Amino acid sequence: MTTISVPVSTLANETISKLKRCKSMKEFHQIHAHMIKTNLVNHTLTISKLIAFCSLSALPNSLSYASSVFRRIENPNYFIFYALTKGSCDYGDPLDSITYYVDMVSCLNELDKIAFSLPSVLKACSKLRAFKQGKQFFGQILKTQFWFDPFVSNSVVRMFLELGEIEFARRVFDKMPERDLISWNSMITGYLRAGEVDLASQLFEEMPERDLVSFNTMIDGYGKCGRCELAEEVFRMMNEKDVVSWTSMISAYVIDHHSSKALDLFREMLSLGVKPDVPAIVSVLAAIADLGFVEEGKWVHDYISSNKINLNSGFIASSLIEMYSKCGYIENAYDVFRRVSHGQKNGDWNSMISGLAIHGLGQEALEVFLEMERMNIKPDEITFLGLFSAFSHGGLVDEGQYYFEIMQEKYNIAPKLQHYGCLIDLLARAGNxxxxxxxxxxxxxxxxxxxxxxxxxxxxxxxxxxxxxxxxxxxxxxxxxxxxxxxxxxxxxxxxxxxxxxxxxxxxxxxxGVRKIPGCSSIVVDGKVHQFLVAKETDMGYGSNIHSKIEELVSRLKLEGYEPDLSQVLLDVEQDGKGSLLNLHSEKMALAFGLINTSNGAPIHIVKNLRICCDCHAFIKLVSSVYNRKIVVRDQKRFHHFQNGSCSCRDYW
DNA sequence: GTAGGGTTAG
The missing domain is CATH 1.25.40 (Serine Threonine Protein Phosphatase 5, Tetratricopeptide repeat)
Incomplete structure (x- = not known):
């Protein structure tokens, strides 16, 4: 087959624009067939475009198709090599990427064109964890003019950083003929990802000029290193912020367990007219989920719908599922899930399984998993963590042990520390x-x-x-x-x-100097959050009516057989004192507040930072029947839905 | 062709 040079015909132009719009392999096949029929396969530009678009499309099997077309070409040009090198690195086997590159070097000698493929080749080395190979490429690059190409030298630094060779990367950085903003920002990112906060701050101070990326990198990196206060400092000193700055700061707050600050910041961002994009929404949903504020969650959901943000974009669906689950609204989580479950994203499935798990719905979680199998969606290690957690909270011991085996045998997933943790938890919780x-x-x-x-x-x-x-x-x-x-x-x-x-x-x-974390429960009434700290009822300005309400409840419940469980009190004090300490548990205070301030029969939602204690559990069960209320409590690990004197956890938690 | 933000987890 020979490549003929014809003027770019209308047919070629049409074909190329069709290739640009290609969204499935079927379309690629059709276009290719048409090219064969019209002899366009011999038109260099068109065939190159076919290979390029196909290599870089990220569709399943597109790379192998591109390579089969490539093998029938006699004199491939640098553009075809470039596309295959980048495509294999990003979507296929990074080893192929290196092979294509070596192949290209042996048959082409346009050095400046070859340089375009080097960033992908270097990235392939880091993906393959091939430090030695990477160093060899670096050695070759040093001997050529490539070293003076900032795209190439920056990629070298990035490769060593991603390989975890921070000091090596720094030496390369220091040696570079010219350092631009990207070099500085990359080096700083590398330090922060390695937890080298001081070295990062030092470079940030030293750099000759900074752009938005530099600041945003610092905010995000500080946040991820658990240095929220430093992130805040950088955030506040910025004159100009973009949505990334806001999102990074919001996430820093979430990581630092300051979810209400995260939510406040999101509101501030909105009030300044900054439009939240997908990552911003995902990060605020994590904060809302943590707080259990379903009203704000619903607001964000409405925002997503009215701004025509697709549920399938990014982690939107999975974050919504998580938010609704953690707010106690498992049905809403299901609704979102059903709308995306035909998709192939296992994150959506994982969130649904984990959501069911915290509600103690082990059987339902298993059903979702089985459906996932029927749909041929590959479970990953997180799927199994969710599933095991569901079994654990649901008391499904046999299922847990069975799937622990299946995970290794059928899915080839080696159990990690967390998986063993789940198995141990499952057995122990069941009394074994x-x-x-x-x-x-x-x-x-x-x-x-x-x-x-x-x-x-x-x-x-x-x-x-x-x-x-x-x-x-x-x-x-x-x-x-x-x-x-x-x-x-x-x-x-x-x-x-x-x-x-x-x-x-x-x-x-x-x-x-170890201090007990104080129990803290919150309840939302009329859109306002009320927080109660253990044994601190008067400090919060709620006065004595909470206390008298609890006493009223206690005497009423005693008639139904309630006996305070004094083993739940850490302090060895007089029996009477113990009783009143029990009455000051934060979840009881939140419950009393809820009973006083909501109408008869209205459901009560409480969020607690620690695990619920046995005494409060028995207490709330009785309240749910005597006062005919549906009471939902989210503790540190899971949900308890109290109704008619019993709890959804069947006293197993 | 090189730099910054997002999830699910015992």
């Missing part, structure tokens, strides 16, 4: 502490704090002092600053009446 401990002994990775805390938490519930003590000491050893391990240990001792040991734990906490 022995098998849970066996998993810890036999797993190939060292168990972490969370694994031991799962054992500890289950032991607390079961009242197993021996295993609980062992787990607590291990958990404390692994993270001495986590107050919850001490608190659970103390609760085990208290339940067993071992008040001396309770005192020892308290002393240990005091000596190490």
């Amino acid at each position: 502490l022995v098998d849970a401990l066996k998993v810890i002994q036999h797993m190939p990775i060292e168990a972490d704090v969370l694994a031991w805390k799962a054992i500890l938490s289950a032991s607390t519930k079961l009242g197993n002092v021996v295993i609980g003590e062992k787990a607590a000491l291990r958990a404390i050893e692994l993270n001495p600053n986590d107050s919850s391990s001490y608190v659970m240990l103390s609760n085990i001792y208290a339940k067993a009446g071992k008040w001396d040991d309770v005192a020892k734990v308290r002393l240990m906490m005091k000596q190490r």
Whole structure:
């Protein structure tokens, strides 16, 4: 086959513009067939465009199709090589990318044209984690004029950064003939991703000029390193901000557990007329989900619809599903899910499964997973984390063990620490502490704090002092600053009446300066958020009517058989004192406030930062029947839907 | 052809 040179005909132009609009492989095939029929396959420009658009289309099988067309060409030009090099790097096998490049170098000698492919080749090296190969390319580049091309030298720096070779990258950076904004910004990003906050700040100070990207990089990087206060500092000093600056700051707040600040900032952004785009919406939805403010969530959902933002764009659907689930509105989550579930994004499925999990709907989560299998959507490691969490909260032990096997055998996903954590949690929560401990002994990775805390938490519930003590000491050893391990240990001792040991734990906490995280519950009434801190009812300005309401509830419930569960009190105080401390649990205060300030029969939604305690759980169950209210409580881990005297968790949590 | 923001997780 020879390539003939014909003037660009109308036919060629038409074909090229059709190629530009191509959205499926079927269309590519049709165009190609038409090109064969009209002999356009021998028209250099058109055939190059076919290969280029096909290589860079990201459609399934498009790359192999492009390469089969490529193999029938006698003298491919640099443009075809470029497209295949970039396409293989971005959407295919990065190794192919390097092969195409080497192939090109051996048959072409237009150096300036070859340079265009180098950024992709270097990126391919970082994707392949090929440090040695990368260094070889770097060595070759140094000997040529490529080194003076900023696109190439910047890509070299980026490659070493992505390979985790930060110091090497810095040496290259220092050696570069010329550093532009992109070089500085890349180097700073590299430092921040490696957690090198000081080195990043130093470069940020040193750089000769800064642009918006420089500032935004600092905000995002500081935020991700957990340095929210530094991010705030940079954000406030900017004269000009774009939507990325706002989004980075909002995310920094979310990471730092300051979701209400994140929401406030989003409102401020809107009031200044900055239009939120998809990432901005996704980040604020995470904040709203965390706060459990469904009204704001619905507002954002309306915003998405009225601004014609497609549910399929980015992580929009998955964030909405998560938001509705975490706000307790699982039906709304389902509605969003049903509208996108025909799509192939496993993130949407994962969010739905995890959403069902926190509602204790294990069977339903399994059904979603099975549907996913029927639709041939590949589950990933997060799918299984959600699924195991669903089994764990739903008490589906056999299913959990079965799918733990399936995950490895059928899906080839090697269990990670988190998966083992789930399995341990599943067994322990179901009362099988022995098998849970066996998993810890036999797993190939060292168990972490969370694994031991799962054992500890289950032991607390079961009242197993021996295993609980062992787990607590291990958990404390692994993270001495986590107050919850001490608190659970103390609760085990208290339940067993071992008040001396309770005192020892308290002393240990005091000596190490570990403070118990105060319980905090919030409730939204008439669009206003009301927060209650444990034992601080008067400080919040709610006065004594909350307290008298709780007393009224207690005496009413005692008639129904309510007995305060005094083992839930950390302090060893007089019996009467203990009773009143129980009454000051934040969820009881929020509940009392809700009963006073909402109309008869209206549902009550409460969000708590820690896990709900046994006493409050029993208490709220009774309130739901005596006062005929639907009460929804989201604790640190899951939802409890109380109605007619029982809870959706079936007392299993 | 090179630099900045978003999710699902025991």
